[in-house]
Every structure is written in C-alpha cells, then in structure tokens.
Amino acid sequence: MTKIGFIGTGHMGGSIALALKDAPYTLYLNNRTENKAKVLKEQIPSAILASQKTIMENCDLVFLGVKPKDVKDVLMGLRDYGGGAVIVSMAAGVYLKDMESLLPNCFIRIMPNTPVLYHSGVTLVSYGKGVNESTKCLLKEILQVTGAYLEIEEGQMDSLGVLTGSAPAYLDYFLDALIKATMNQGYDEETATTLTLKMAEGVIKLALESKTPPQELGKAICTPGGSSIEGVNVLLQRDLYQNVSDAYQATLNKNKKMVG
Numbered sequence: 001m002t003k004i005g006f007i008g009t010g011h012m013g014g015s016i017a018l019a020l021k022d023a024p025y026t027l028y029l030n031n032r033t034e035n036k037a038k039v040l041k042e043q044i045p046s047a048i049l050a051s052q053k054t055i056m057e058n059c060d061l062v063f064l065g066v067k068p069k070d071v072k073d074v075l076m077g078l079r080d081y082g083g084g085a086v087i088v089s090m091a092a093g094v095y096l097k098d099m100e101s102l103l104p105n106c107f108i109r110i111m112p113n114t115p116v117l118y119h120s121g122v123t124l125v126s127y128g129k130g131v132n133e134s135t136k137c138l139l140k141e142i143l144q145v146t147g148a149y150l151e152i153e154e155g156q157m158d159s160l161g162v163l164t165g166s167a168p169a170y171l172d173y174f175l176d177a178l179i180k181a182t183m184n185q186g187y188d189e190e191t192a193t194t195l196t197l198k199m200a201e202g203v204i205k206l207a208l209e210s211k212t213p214p215q216e217l218g219k220a221i222c223t224p225g226g227s228s229i230e231g232v233n234v235l236l237q238r239d240l241y242q243n244v245s246d247a248y249q250a251t252l253n254k255n256k257k258m259v260g
Contacts, residue, residue, distance in 0.1 A: 001026050002138065005055035005062040005085065007074065008032075009040045012090055013065025015117040018043060019146040028055045032066075056081040061138065064089045068258045075102040086135050092161060092255045096128040096154055106130045108139060109154060111161040112146065113168055121147035122164045126154040158255050166251045170244070175200060 004020065005028040006013045017027055017040060027047040031037040034049075041047045055062055056078055066074050068091040075087075079102070088108045089099060099107045107128035115121040123143050127136065143149040152160060175196055182192035207214050222229035 002061075003028060003059040004142070005050070005059035006030065006065060007052055007055060007062060008065030009037045010065055011114070012112060012116075013063055014040050015114060015121075016063060016065075016112060016146060017047070019116050019119055019121075020142065021046070023142075023145050025142075028059055030055055052078060053081045056085050057083040059083070059085045061085065061135070061142070062087050064091065066091065068092055068094050071099065072102065075099060078103060086131060088139065092165070093158065093258050096126065100128055106135070108135075109157060110139075110143075111157055111165050113165050115168070116146035119145065119147055123147065123149040124157060124160055124164060125149055125151045126157055127151070159252060161255070162248050162251045167248070170247060171200075 001024060003026045006017050007030050009017060009029050009031040014036075017029065020027060021044040027044060028050040029037045029040055029044075029047050030050055030052055031040075037049055041049055050058075062085045064071065064074065064087055071089065071091045071094045084105065086106045086108060087099070087103070088110055090110055090112060092111065094109075096107050096109055108131060109126045109128070111124040113121050113123070116123065123146065125139065125143070140149065178196045179189070179192045182196065183189055203217070206212075207217060210217070218232065222232055
C-alpha cells in the first residue's frame, strides 16, 4: 500500500490528511507539537504516529506542512535520513531551487486551499527536477480525492496562490458581513447564516453550471431602477474592485516577504 507522510499536521496538512483518511493509503503523521499529531490520529485511527526519520525512510510522498520561515531548518534536519521520498511542500514563497539545494530528494510545490478537507479544494502544482511520471500520477490521484488541481509553472504559484489560497478568506469575511447585515434587520444568527450560505452556494453553482461570467449574472439581477442596483452602486462607489485588487496585491507582497 502507498505510504504518505505528513511532517507538519497543522491546518493545511491536517486537512489533506483528513481528506485522505478513507483512501487506500497508509498515512504517517509527525508534528513538532506532538499533541497536535495525536489529536489528528484520533480522527484517523489507521494513521501511524512516526518520527521524521521513519517517514523519510518509508514513505513514497511526504507532505511538508511547516511555516515558510521554518522550511530550511526542517529540511536541514532531514539530511541524515535515507529513503527516496518525494517531498511535497505547501510553503508559500519557498522555491523549488532553494529546497533542491538542501536535499537530494525530488521536490514538488503545491498550494492547496482549506476546502480540500471536504473534497472541494483547488490545489496548484509545480514539479521540480527529476519527478517521474509515476510520482506525478500518484500525486494526481491523491489531489483528485481532495478536489480539483491545476499544474502550473512555478513562476505563477505566488500570484495564482493568492486567488486559490488566500481569497477564500476574502469571501469568508464578505459572507460574514452579509450575515451581520441580516442580523441587523432583526433576524437570529442561525437564520442569517443558513440563508447567506445557501444563497452563496446557489450563486456559485449557477455560475459554474451556466458558464456565465459572474458580472453578467449580477447585471441580470440588477434591473435598471430596481433595488438590487442601489446596493451594488454603494459597493461600486466605495471602490469594490480597487479594494479587492489592493487586497490581492497586499497578500502577494506579504507572501514574497515571509521567507525572509
């Protein structure tokens, strides 16, 4: 059975592991804070708590889920271990060439997002030197369990990663704002939350299945002289598009600084 390791079982590493818990793989877990790995194992009883040495020497793929600033130190610590595991890094702003200079292993960079936990994620993938076709097929098989994936050039990873990895947070805050605006009209939180999320689910499904650009769908709702366009105009007058563009750029700038 294919053996998949996780060094770093935080939010993203843990989400991918949980998405794979019913898949036909043996999962190995390791985290600097051991208790965090133990909590994850409680949710994946078949998983194995293991040392970094055991993971590197026994696994086919190893997902590296540590903070960007810690990647170098972690990789340096893996130098004395054998095995031919391909390392799959999830760290923003840490480039393949830099990781390849530290270890002889092959590397892959991915940028997943939080919906991978519910098999609805989007993951960006860039392959490093020497990654063979069987490994690419294995990773594709794994990522299809977690949702959709797109192979891209590494130079696109930072900018597209803002869209798939960070922009979900933008949407989360916008949805929260809608929930609170509804509650301001006197409705309870449960009602406001349920209606907001179902509304958003429907809007996204309509856009995906109709293949109609979102702006065109918005225009269809906004009858001239009607009430919907009044609300949209408030957002536009307050520079909705520029604010989103500024948020996108700020996230990208921070990504580039995080490794230091």
